[in-house]
Amino acid sequence: MGLIDTKTLTRGLIAWMRREGLAPTRTRLVKFLYLADLQHARYKGGETLTTWRWYTGPFGPVAVEALQLFDQGVREGWLRQWAVGGDDEAESDRRAVGYDLPEQDESLHEAMPPLLGKVREWMKRYGDSTPNLLRFVYGDTEPMQNVREGEVLNFSRARPLGPGPAVQSAPLPRKQVKRLDDLVARLRAEYSAARAASAGFADGPRDAAYLEGVPTDDDLPSGEFIITFPRSGDE
Amino acid sequence: MGLLQYFGSKFYTPLDKIGTPVLGQLAWVPVPNLNPHPFVVEGQRVQDTSHQVARARWVPLNDNHFRRREHKQLPILNFNLGETEEMIAFKAKRRPALVVGTGATLLGMPGEIMKAHHEENRLVVAPVYGVRSENDLSGFSSIMMARVRHLLYRQYFPLAAWRETRASKTHDGACSLEEGIVRFDRLQFVTPSPPGCKLVPLRVSDDVLALLHAMLWTYLHAPPSDALKEMREVLASCLPDEARPAT
Numbered sequence A: 001m002g003l004i005d006t007k008t009l010t011r012g013l014i015a016w017m018r019r020e021g022l023a024p025t026r027t028r029l030v031k032f033l034y035l036a037d038l039q040h041a042r043y044k045g046g047e048t049l050t051t052w053r054w055y056t057g058p059f060g061p062v063a064v065e066a067l068q069l070f071d072q073g074v075r076e077g078w079l080r081q082w083a084v085g086g087d088d089e090a091e092s093d094r095r096a097v098g099y100d101l102p103e104q105d106e107s108l109h110e111a112m113p114p115l116l117g118k119v120r121e122w123m124k125r126y127g128d129s130t131p132n133l134l135r136f137v138y139g140d141t142e143p144m145q146n147v148r149e150g151e152v153l154n155f156s157r158a159r160p161l162g163p164g165p166a167v168q169s170a171p172l173p174r175k176q177v178k179r180l181d182d183l184v185a186r187l188r189a190e191y192s193a194a195r196a197a198s199a200g201f202a203d204g205p206r207d208a209a210y211l212e213g214v215p216t217d218d219d220l221p222s223g224e225f226i227i228t229f230p231r232s233g234d235e
Numbered sequence B: 001m002g003l004l005q006y007f008g009s010k011f012y013t014p015l016d017k018i019g020t021p022v023l024g025q026l027a028w029v030p031v032p033n034l035n036p037h038p039f040v041v042e043g044q045r046v047q048d049t050s051h052q053v054a055r056a057r058w059v060p061l062n063d064n065h066f067r068r069r070e071h072k073q074l075p076i077l078n079f080n081l082g083e084t085e086e087m088i089a090f091k092a093k094r095r096p097a098l099v100v101g102t103g104a105t106l107l108g109m110p111g112e113i114m115k116a117h118h119e120e121n122r123l124v125v126a127p128v129y130g131v132r133s134e135n136d137l138s139g140f141s142s143i144m145m146a147r148v149r150h151l152l153y154r155q156y157f158p159l160a161a162w163r164e165t166r167a168s169k170t171h172d173g174a175c176s177l178e179e180g181i182v183r184f185d186r187l188q189f190v191t192p193s194p195p196g197c198k199l200v201p202l203r204v205s206d207d208v209l210a211l212l213h214a215m216l217w218t219y220l221h222a223p224p225s226d227a228l229k230e231m232r233e234v235l236a237s238c239l240p241d242e243a244r245p246a247t
Helices: A006-019 A026-043 A064-076 A089-094 A107-111 A114-126 A130-140 A174-199 A208-213 B003-010 B142-149 B206-219 B226-237
Strands: A055-057 A060-062 A080-084 A096-100 A223-228 B012-014 B025-032 B039-045 B053-060 B087-089 B092-101 B123-130 B156-159 B180-183 B188-190 B198-204
Touching: A006 A026, A006 A064, A006 A096, A006 A107, A006 A114, A026 A060, A026 A064, A026 A096, A026 A114, A026 A130, A060 A064, A060 A130, A064 A080, A064 A096, A114 A130, A208 B142, B003 B206, B025 B123, B025 B188, B092 B198, B092 B206, B142 B156, B142 B180, B156 B206, B198 B206, B206 B226
Parallel strands: none
Antiparallel strands: A055 A060, A080 A096, A223 B053, B012 B198, B025 B092, B025 B198, B039 B053, B039 B087, B092 B123, B123 B180, B123 B188, B156 B180
């Protein structure tokens, strides 16, 4: 890894989140690591920063390597793990686990590559709501398009953002502007003539026979149903 | 005398085979029921930790849909919805439809393997709605059928019944059709391949196509030709009394 190592990247993302007043939960941190990889892949021919094997888990993109790195960080003391929510088994799905830095490190802000500025924008936009962050990751990032749960993500689908360099039209010569003015005037006259001609071409009556005789489209009642989706490898 | 009587057996021209879609050809396509008030499908996980099972609610579209908003629920993977996207739900029915536009958006070389792209070889079709009957209460009334046969409405065009005598074994897609009304106010775009679009080896005749073309253009703001105006006058003078509006 040339641009930044995974330890510094992880610590830098936590520093950014805290700077933005956001709680660096494990789910969010994993998602911002994924977005950092995506942003790199978009401009570096599909190569990720981490080279991790990302796949789709119950909460979107996840890499085993990311979780192992967090554990390693806690063991080595460069990450501090915290948890909020109930401790008993029944409330385990409401418990949030997250990570912080043992102490502030201003140098981390300098270490983050400029390419990841977009990740910080996303952090500001989605970082305080995990559902919104996941919705963005699911719906608006290329590797997640049309994947099933359990499927390995393909970053070669990543494409640079934006429409490409702007293509400016040259100013029109005065002679051509005059010609276009004349043509627009002709088209306007044709349109006016068409409107006038159509005005005499009246439609049939909108009377009781019309209102009763044209099919109406029924409204649906509100309701709900259950959908079951296949996992990767299911038929 | 209505248009269908006038054209009689010359309303249609059978085609030897389905082939490449041509103007005036018939096809079967799913036609959405355009509710005045659209419905949105809102997905919700049954369990927070699984994408496998989702509870989908369909609810009337409201001002919060299609906007960035604070989502309370985790998203559903297979919905693949972006932050300002929604799933719309509507009923649909397979109906006959008349091809009124072909190949307008196809660029590139025919036969070339195309990547996923916005460019599509879509057909423009006008769906056909049937006559009200004991079996289908949602069709047009007989008064409206009569008025349309006399070209009283720009958005509607009459379609004659067709009794198919050719076997579907020898003529793929061959089928009979009931009398109906071609609806320009329900134009839609379809990809010309099954199951979304099953072509029929039948098209309206050149004379019918010329009239249909004139009516469609008029529906789309073009000035009516003198011939069309005169034709409507002739047909209107023959409108049966039962179909005349009360004065």
